[in-house]
Amino acid sequence: MVTQNRVPAPKPVSCPNCGGRIELRGFAHTRSAVCLQCCTVLDTATPELRILQRFDERLRVRPLIPLGTRGQIQGKKWEVIGFQVRTIQVEGTSYSWHEYLLFNPYAGFRYLTHYDGHWNFVATVRALPEFTSAQGRKAVRFEGRTYRHFQSAQAVTTFVMGEFPWAVRVGEAVKADDYVAPPYVLSAEHDGREINWSQGVYMEGSEVWKAFALPGAPPAAHGVYANQPNPHLERMRRAWRTFTVLGVLWVAALVAHLALSANRELFRGSYRFSASSPGEHSLVTDVFTVPREGNVKIEIRTDLDNNWAYFNMALLAEDGSRGFDFGREISYYHGRDPDGSWSEGSRSDSATLARVPAGRYYLRIEPEMDAQASFGSSAGMNMNYEVIVRHDVPRLWLFFLALPLLLIPPALSSLRALGVESARWSESDYGTIPGYSAD
Amino acid sequence: MRRTAECPSCGAPVQFAWSAAVQTACPYCHSILVRHDVNLEKVGITADLPPDASPIQLFTEGIFDNRRFTVIGRIRYEWEQGAWNEWHLLFQDQTSGWLSDAQAEYAVSFLVQPPAQLPPPDQLAPGRILQISGAAFYVTHLTRVRYVGFEGELPFTTADRSEFLTADLRTFDARFATIDYSEQPPLLFAGRFAAFDELRLSNLREFEGW
Numbered sequence: 001m002v003t004q005n006r007v008p009a010p011k012p013v014s015c016p017n018c019g020g021r022i023e024l025r026g027f028a029h030t031r032s033a034v035c036l037q038c039c040t041v042l043d044t045a046t047p048e049l050r051i052l053q054r055f056d057e058r059l060r061v062r063p064l065i066p067l068g069t070r071g072q073i074q075g076k077k078w079e080v081i082g083f084q085v086r087t088i089q090v091e092g093t094s095y096s097w098h099e100y101l102l103f104n105p106y107a108g109f110r111y112l113t114h115y116d117g118h119w120n121f122v123a124t125v126r127a128l129p130e131f132t133s134a135q136g137r138k139a140v141r142f143e144g145r146t147y148r149h150f151q152s153a154q155a156v157t158t159f160v161m162g163e164f165p166w167a168v169r170v171g172e173a174v175k176a177d178d179y180v181a182p183p184y185v186l187s188a189e190h191d192g193r194e195i196n197w198s199q200g201v202y203m204e205g206s207e208v209w210k211a212f213a214l215p216g217a218p219p220a221a222h223g224v225y226a227n228q229p230n231p232h233l234e235r236m237r238r239a240w241r242t243f244t245v246l247g248v249l250w251v252a253a254l255v256a257h258l259a260l261s262a263n264r265e266l267f268r269g270s271y272r273f274s275a276s277s278p279g280e281h282s283l284v285t286d287v288f289t290v291p292r293e294g295n296v297k298i299e300i301r302t303d304l305d306n307n308w309a310y311f312n313m314a315l316l317a318e319d320g321s322r323g324f325d326f327g328r329e330i331s332y333y334h335g336r337d338p339d340g341s342w343s344e345g346s347r348s349d350s351a352t353l354a355r356v357p358a359g360r361y362y363l364r365i366e367p368e369m370d371a372q373a374s375f376g377s378s379a380g381m382n383m384n385y386e387v388i389v390r391h392d393v394p395r396l397w398l399f400f401l402a403l404p405l406l407l408i409p410p411a412l413s414s415l416r417a418l419g420v421e422s423a424r425w426s427e428s429d430y431g432t433i434p435g436y437s438a439d
Numbered sequence: 440m441r442r443t444a445e446c447p448s449c450g451a452p453v454q455f456a457w458s459a460a461v462q463t464a465c466p467y468c469h470s471i472l473v474r475h476d477v478n479l480e481k482v483g484i485t486a487d488l489p490p491d492a493s494p495i496q497l498f499t500e501g502i503f504d505n506r507r508f509t510v511i512g513r514i515r516y517e518w519e520q521g522a523w524n525e526w527h528l529l530f531q532d533q534t535s536g537w538l539s540d541a542q543a544e545y546a547v548s549f550l551v552q553p554p555a556q557l558p559p560p561d562q563l564a565p566g567r568i569l570q571i572s573g574a575a576f577y578v579t580h581l582t583r584v585r586y587v588g589f590e591g592e593l594p595f596t597t598a599d600r601s602e603f604l605t606a607d608l609r610t611f612d613a614r615f616a617t618i619d620y621s622e623q624p625p626l627l628f629a630g631r632f633a634a635f636d637e638l639r640l641s642n643l644r645e646f647e648g649w
Contacts, residue, residue, distance in 0.1 A: 005496070005644055005645065006644065006645045006646075006647060007492065007644055007645065007646045007647060008647050009646075009647040009648045026492070027492035027646065028489075028490050028491045028492040029492045029542055029543075031521065077649075104543075104649075105492060105494055105543070105646040105649055106494045106543065106635055106643070106649075107543060107635045107636075108542055108543025108544055108635070109542060109543070124544070126544065126546070126609070126613060126615070126632040127609065127610065127611060127612060127613035127614075127632065128577055128579070128609040128610060128611050129611070130611045141611070142611075165521070165542050166520065166521070193580070194565065194579060194580050
């Protein structure tokens with residue numbers, strides 16, 4: 001009793017019902033085969049090919065990949081030997097998907113499923129997925145991934161052709177639960193006695209067409225499929241990683257800028273202004289030196305109280321070669337009303353001149369006050385103020401302008417990723433993304 | 440290093456690859472031979488194994504967990520939904536194991552010492568958990584197994600194996616165990632599922648057209 005070293009190709013059989021020729025491809029694995037001519041399921045385990053079932057010819061569906069087609073997936077050659085249509089009912093609507101049975105005599109059986117342009121390459125799972133929950137919904141743990149429950153439905157076989165390693169029948173129903181962790185899907189099929197698990201990995205139609213060298217173009221994919229990978233999710237993660245790197249650089253640059261800015265005080269002087277005193281109100285300060293080209297910040301601090309002042313100012317080179325004119329209005333009002341105390345404005349202000357060449361400079365200051373607005377009181381016409389001149393001060397507005405700009409790419413990609421996820425989960429039993437309540 | 444004995448029925452030389460083999464078949468007269476110390480006893484005639492589509496055959500070689508093995512025997516079983524092979528493996532260190540092949544899904548297991556007395560099958564409803572070598576094994580189903588035939592060398596006789604119950608158990612990490620109630624006390628086999636490529640099998644059967 002020596003096993004044959006070479007297994008001969010299975011011979012075609014004749015349908016005992018109509019005499020039609022039935023090609024066989026699954027060697028001794030085949031337990032049932034379909035005569036497509038008369039829509040009869042035959043028991044190939046019996047020599048006389050007992051008829052298991054006859055089904056309605058109107059159920060006939062034409063598969064996109066013909067029986068006998070061979071293709072290469074995950075480095076292995078597979079032959080299409082069976083095809084079935086399975087149908088679920090959701091809220092009164094039927095949804096059907098196609099299942100191709102793939103066979104390789106060494107690696108066994110796989111499935112290729114197709115729904116609305118979306119494909120999955122499916123293998124049975126022999127380890128036991130572990131039931132758990134995630135974000136308040138059913139989930140399973142398998143090979144280190146958490147699969148979230150997507151849909152439960154009664155799946156009915158509505159058409160079969162080709163051959164199968166089990167006794168296939170039209171009308172057979174199982175309770176099917178899908179759990180997703182894109183690009184993977186885990187399906188549990190309960191046949192009443194036990195749960196059979198399988199794992200699918202998402203494939204694009206173009207990949208399937210290439211794998212099986214099919215003519216023409218694959219059907220277009222509609223919507224977001226349960227386990228279709230979300231390209232924006234990876235883009236979002238990348239954008240946030242980039243943002244983190246840029247954020248660290250931003251802080252480093254800010255610290256460096258603060259550390260490298262001299263921020264040196266060049267001049268400080270205190271003055272008193274009296275609007276009631278007659279004559280010229282302008283004054284000039286002592287000369288100070290701007291050591292090298294850079295910004296110059298002039299700060300004015302007053303003791304204004306329910307009053308305002310205007311400062312006409314100029315930074316002038318001692319040699320008269322250049323001057324920078326500018327002005328600042330300072331007003332500060334406060335009080336109490338039935339809503340509580342309030343205040344408006346500020347007692348101080350500053351002006352920054354961006355690029356002042358090195359040299360010797362002085363300030364000309366000419367304050368103005370509105371005597372009318374100060375209710376005629378003498379206090380309202382007087383003001384003490386201080387002028388401080390600093391050189392090479394840190395300019396932070398650029399940094400704080402940059403921060404929201406840096407946030408734009410991760411925010412946009414997050415919105416896009418969220419859009420895909422909500423499209424995916426809108427088709428689930430839950431209607432919403434896990435973690436988002438339906439209410 | 441094969442040992443040779445003489446078939447008590449036809450006198451042909453019968454070779455043993457494994458010194459501990461208990462049952463073999465005479466390749467010439469198809470007698471079922473059971474070994475008692477040095478003597479071979481004919482206990483019957485083998486039935487022809489039905490054609491099957493396993494890519495494995497006697498003397499197929501492979502590697503499991505970095506250990507080389509050779510297939511030296513096979514038992515074919517069937518259950519209500521099909522049939523499968525248990526290929527008897529001889530490892531280089533003279534230990535033996537099993538490679539099961541059910542519709543080209545593969546699993547390797549070894550006879551192990553049960554951690555405690557194994558419960559009878561009527562106490563093993565699916566879902567029940569047994570602790571075996573530190574892991575939780577879940578009972579997935581009970582199977583009524585029927586013996587179909589054998590070839591090559593086996594570590595036991597098939598006389599008591601015409602029909603018996605097994606309990607199948609699985610873990611979350613692709614390990615499995617089978618409690619075999621053909622003997623008393625029952626036998627426990629434990630192992631894990633393996634992908635075809637992982638076993639690096641050679642000397643396989645060829646399939647016409649593939």
